[in-house]
Amino acid sequence: MKDQKALLRKVAAELLSVKRMEHLAGILSTTLKLETGYAEAAIFLLDTDNNLLRNVLGTHYPGQAVCLFQNEIQLKELTTEEILLTGSQDGLGEFCLDDAARRLLFRHYLSAAPAAGASVLVFPMREGNDFIGNLFLFFDAPLPAAQDDTDLFKMLIPNINMALLLLLWQERASVQGKEQLQSCVAQLNMLIALGTRIASARSHDELLEVINQHLKEVVGFAYTMMAVNGDQSSASTYVLDPNSAGLQQMDHPQLTAGRHAIVDGFLDKVLQSDDPLIFDLEKLIALRPLPGYLKTNYDNGIRQVVMTKFRKGKEAFGFWILTFDHTRTIAVTTLQIIHDVAMQLSVSVHNMLINLEYERRERERSRLMQFSNAIASIRDKGKLAKTIKEHLQDLFHIGDFMLWSLSRDHHHRTPVLFDCDSAFARHSAFQHYPADYFKNDDGIYNVILASSGVSYFNADDLDAAYAGHPYFAEIIETSDIVAMGGNVLRVGDEIVGILTFSTHQPHFVREKEELYLSICSQLAIVASNMFATDKISEQLAEISRFKERLEDEKIYLQEELETSIHTSDMIGSSVGMKAVHTLIGQVAYTDSTVLILGETGTGKELVARSVHNNSPRKSRLMVKVNCAALPANLIESELFGHEKGSFTGASERRLGKFELANHGTLFLDEIGELPLDLQGKLLRALQEKEIERIGGKSVIKVDVRVIAATNRNLEKEVATGRFRSDLYYRINIFPIRLPALRDRISDIPLLAGHFISKYATKAGKQIGSLSGHVLRELQRYNWPGNIRELEHIIERSVLLTKGDTLKAVDIPTADSDMHDESMYLEKKIKTIDENERDHIIRILKICRGRINGHHGAAVLLGIPPSTLNSKMKRLDIRKQDIRP
Numbered sequence: 001m002k003d004q005k006a007l008l009r010k011v012a013a014e015l016l017s018v019k020r021m022e023h024l025a026g027i028l029s030t031t032l033k034l035e036t037g038y039a040e041a042a043i044f045l046l047d048t049d050n051n052l053l054r055n056v057l058g059t060h061y062p063g064q065a066v067c068l069f070q071n072e073i074q075l076k077e078l079t080t081e082e083i084l085l086t087g088s089q090d091g092l093g094e095f096c097l098d099d100a101a102r103r104l105l106f107r108h109y110l111s112a113a114p115a116a117g118a119s120v121l122v123f124p125m126r127e128g129n130d131f132i133g134n135l136f137l138f139f140d141a142p143l144p145a146a147q148d149d150t151d152l153f154k155m156l157i158p159n160i161n162m163a164l165l166l167l168l169w170q171e172r173a174s175v176q177g178k179e180q181l182q183s184c185v186a187q188l189n190m191l192i193a194l195g196t197r198i199a200s201a202r203s204h205d206e207l208l209e210v211i212n213q214h215l216k217e218v219v220g221f222a223y224t225m226m227a228v229n230g231d232q233s234s235a236s237t238y239v240l241d242p243n244s245a246g247l248q249q250m251d252h253p254q255l256t257a258g259r260h261a262i263v264d265g266f267l268d269k270v271l272q273s274d275d276p277l278i279f280d281l282e283k284l285i286a287l288r289p290l291p292g293y294l295k296t297n298y299d300n301g302i303r304q305v306v307m308t309k310f311r312k313g314k315e316a317f318g319f320w321i322l323t324f325d326h327t328r329t330i331a332v333t334t335l336q337i338i339h340d341v342a343m344q345l346s347v348s349v350h351n352m353l354i355n356l357e358y359e360r361r362e363r364e365r366s367r368l369m370q371f372s373n374a375i376a377s378i379r380d381k382g383k384l385a386k387t388i389k390e391h392l393q394d395l396f397h398i399g400d401f402m403l404w405s406l407s408r409d410h411h412h413r414t415p416v417l418f419d420c421d422s423a424f425a426r427h428s429a430f431q432h433y434p435a436d437y438f439k440n441d442d443g444i445y446n447v448i449l450a451s452s453g454v455s456y457f458n459a460d461d462l463d464a465a466y467a468g469h470p471y472f473a474e475i476i477e478t479s480d481i482v483a484m485g486g487n488v489l490r491v492g493d494e495i496v497g498i499l500t501f502s503t504h505q506p507h508f509v510r511e512k513e514e515l516y517l518s519i520c521s522q523l524a525i526v527a528s529n530m531f532a533t534d535k536i537s538e539q540l541a542e543i544s545r546f547k548e549r550l551e552d553e554k555i556y557l558q559e560e561l562e563t564s565i566h567t568s569d570m571i572g573s574s575v576g577m578k579a580v581h582t583l584i585g586q587v588a589y590t591d592s593t594v595l596i597l598g599e600t601g602t603g604k605e606l607v608a609r610s611v612h613n614n615s616p617r618k619s620r621l622m623v624k625v626n627c628a629a630l631p632a633n634l635i636e637s638e639l640f641g642h643e644k645g646s647f648t649g650a651s652e653r654r655l656g657k658f659e660l661a662n663h664g665t666l667f668l669d670e671i672g673e674l675p676l677d678l679q680g681k682l683l684r685a686l687q688e689k690e691i692e693r694i695g696g697k698s699v700i701k702v703d704v705r706v707i708a709a710t711n712r713n714l715e716k717e718v719a720t721g722r723f724r725s726d727l728y729y730r731i732n733i734f735p736i737r738l739p740a741l742r743d744r745i746s747d748i749p750l751l752a753g754h755f756i757s758k759y760a761t762k763a764g765k766q767i768g769s770l771s772g773h774v775l776r777e778l779q780r781y782n783w784p785g786n787i788r789e790l791e792h793i794i795e796r797s798v799l800l801t802k803g804d805t806l807k808a809v810d811i812p813t814a815d816s817d818m819h820d821e822s823m824y825l826e827k828k829i830k831t832i833d834e835n836e837r838d839h840i841i842r843i844l845k846i847c848r849g850r851i852n853g854h855h856g857a858a859v860l861l862g863i864p865p866s867t868l869n870s871k872m873k874r875l876d877i878r879k880q881d882i883r884p
């Protein structure tokens with residue numbers, strides 16, 4: 001390029017000194033020929049009188065400046081602006097009228113047998129708008145393909161043309177007059193100087209300066225503008241858009257910048273013409289309204305405009321507009337100059353556009369890099385959304401964006417990444433939407449999904465799609481959204497989500513769609529990674545929840561195993577027990593709450609287990625909570641669980657029994673002992689079927705069947721205000737009342753036999769039966785501790801028995817006369833608590849005050865040591881009570 005400029009300057013300087021045709025021939029056969037590599041040059045001028053082209057200049061013979069080709073040959077006029085490229089001498093057939101002429105031409109200029117692939121470049125020579133002849137450049141090889149070479153010729157042709165005209169005018173000098181000749185020389189000088197300056201201009205500012213400095217005076221324009229095609233993809237959408245291509249309007253700051261349609265009756269005419277066109281605004285405005293940019297010119301005092309197009313080959317890529325603030329006739333020579341300068345400008349502007357395009361791409365690449373770097377290091381979703389929003393706003397004037405994930409069938413979408421401060425996100429519906437809230441068949445998202453590029457929607461489209469929508473309609477109305485766009489995010493062939501945006505200026509995305517889609521490709525990768533990470537964390541959380549649950553269940557089952565001395569068999573065929581069996585059978589398979597009533601030790605837990613084991617929930621846990629066993633302040637945590645740090649001592653998150661029993665059964669033993677405030681919370685949990693952990697922020701849905709048991713008279717408790725009536729009615733749906741052992745003494749032989757065999761096996765003894773005396777003793781006793789007491793007495797007796805028959809039982813002597821009705825009545829007026837207290841004291845005495853361990857009172861009483869401790873506290877049992 002640098003060499004070309006030097007060459008241009010050199011040739012232009014030489015052309016300036018041309019005085020005779022031989023000089024021109026000399027330049028064509030020396031400097032230019034050597035530098036550009038054509039074999040021969042010739043100029044043919046049109047002889048209008050004889051209608052033929054006459055050879056006036058040739059470089060045929062080396063050493064001779066001019067050798068005119070004497071034969072007058074009939075050639076077609078090559079009037080087109082195009083450089084005519086022919087692949088071989090055959091191509092000359094296009095403009096040689098006959099074969100003989102073609103052969104002659106080649107033979108003359110390219111020796112008798114031209115090399116294969118010989119070719120020729122042909123340029124039209126003009127005087128004003130009139131065609132006057134052709135310049136032929138013959139090559140003995142195929143035409144130079146390099147763009148720079150043909151550009152070089154294009155820059156030079158107007159200079160050669162002007163030098164030729166000068167010679168012609170010199171010939172006609174006597175007629176034309178000296179003045180005109182001088183002005184022509186001046187014009188030629190200007191044109192040549194302008195050509196080299198245009199070629200060396202590096203920016204449009206420089207180009208502007210060159211035109212203003214060197215052309216303004218000669219042509220006499222007021223100001224000039226250039227406009228280039230704003231949309232490279234389609235020739236039909238040329239726009240006047242100085243901003244988009246970086247070429248600014250010149251000299252006239254008031255002129256409306258912006259986009260202008262081509263088909264306006266002016267620009268489209270310019271497109272069709274090879275020559276500059278003059279528009280007389282004064283006349284035209286009287287006939288029809290002018291397009292905006294011409295009207296502005298007119299209002300600013302412009303009366304005529306000359307417009308011509310910029311071209312690259314056959315394709316026009318912009319316009320050059322010169323304005324004139326007078327109505328005087330614009331001379332043909334002026335138009336000739338404009339035409340010639342437009343040719344030179346075309347090359348220069350086109351190169352500049354290529355550079356601008358290159359710079360634009362570079363800029364975009366660096367923006368893309370910036371974007372990737374910005375988002376690569378961010379882990380926090382909120383920060384990521386803010387960064388994406390900033391970039392989208394900065395690059396495309398996008399207001400809000402939303403990244404959606406799609407359901408497997410693509411029917412629904414879920415917002416996953418967005419700016420929390422946006423109008424969308426702040427809307428109340430956005431806070432709590434159900435899983436299938438955002439459906440894709442709404443006339444917007446199905447269009448986005450079906451399209452491979454960006455889909456755009458205007459306010460009307462949005463109104464039509466979302467009229468009456470509880471969420472979007474309101475947002476559209478309140479946020480004044482003008483347009484929305486959206487596209488699918490893909491990684492390879494896989495659709496990973498949808499990106500949508502709202503904007504007031506959608507053309508900022510349209511015009512930079514390529515960059516926008518590149519950014520979307522990066523977002524697609526971010527989204528895909530984000531979804532994968534979310535999924536992994538979800539799975540990990542699920543695994544850890546599952547592990548925790550298993551751990552909790554394991555701990556619970558271990559505790560159960562340690563303390564449990566229950567058997568799943570329920571012994572008893574008395575009428576009372578048969579009724580109990582029937583009730584269990586009726587209620588087990590339902591989800592109804594069951595309330596089991598009965599004195600201590602009558603087998604309430606056994607019944608609860610039987611209900612559970614016969615229910616559809618039997619494969620899940622039956623979790624037991626002894627409401628009497630824990631201090632009031634711990635029961636809430638026991639039932640509902642707590643979050644880490646929710647109270648002093650809550651060092652770990654803990655699952656409550658309600659959650660542990662999810663899908664299973666919760667057995668609330670000794671429900672009558674539940675503190676009043678917790679009764680309310682329990683009632684809520686039973687009614688709402690959801691719980692809240694202590695210190696937790698959300699409610700947890702639970703599916704639990706509740707079985708409650710008590711040895712208290714709940715009706716009485718309700719009457720005295722110790723038990724909430726609403727809770728009582730809520731749990732007393734299906735009561736099962738267990739008879740006391742004294743009321744079913746017919747079951748005692750069976751029960752005694754069952755316990756003998758159980759404990760004999762345990763102790764490794766062979767005890768087959770019990771004596772009649774013992775049986776009678778057992779049947780006479782009052783059994784305040786019911787079956788539990790019977791079981792323990794038998795266990796103890798088994799341990800003491802030596803033979804194969806149980807001959808003695810250690811029934812408390814004070815109570816041995818229980819058959820005595822009066823004593824029995826006296827006993828009966830004791831409260832249950834008093835009875836329980838006595839019983840515990842008696843067992844503690846037997847165990848010599850020991851609570852824990854295999855021979856401790858807790859084991860004998862069949863309750864966990866912690867329960868025994870709390871009972872002792874509640875019943876005020878002290879050390880002195882236990883002393884023998």
Ligand SMILES: Nc1ncnc2c1ncn2[C@@H]1O[C@H](COP(=O)(O)OP(=O)(O)OP(=O)(O)O)[C@@H](O)[C@H]1O
Nearest residue numbers: 566567569570571600601602603604605606787788
């Ligand atoms: N019908 C029965 N057949 C065999 N064993 C029984 C029967 N009923 C109760 N038992 C046994 O008696 C003991 C006490 O039973 P359970 O704990 O179910 O009574 P409870 O009514 O829940 O007592 P509490 O009111 O003190 O909690 C357990 O060891 C149990 O296995």
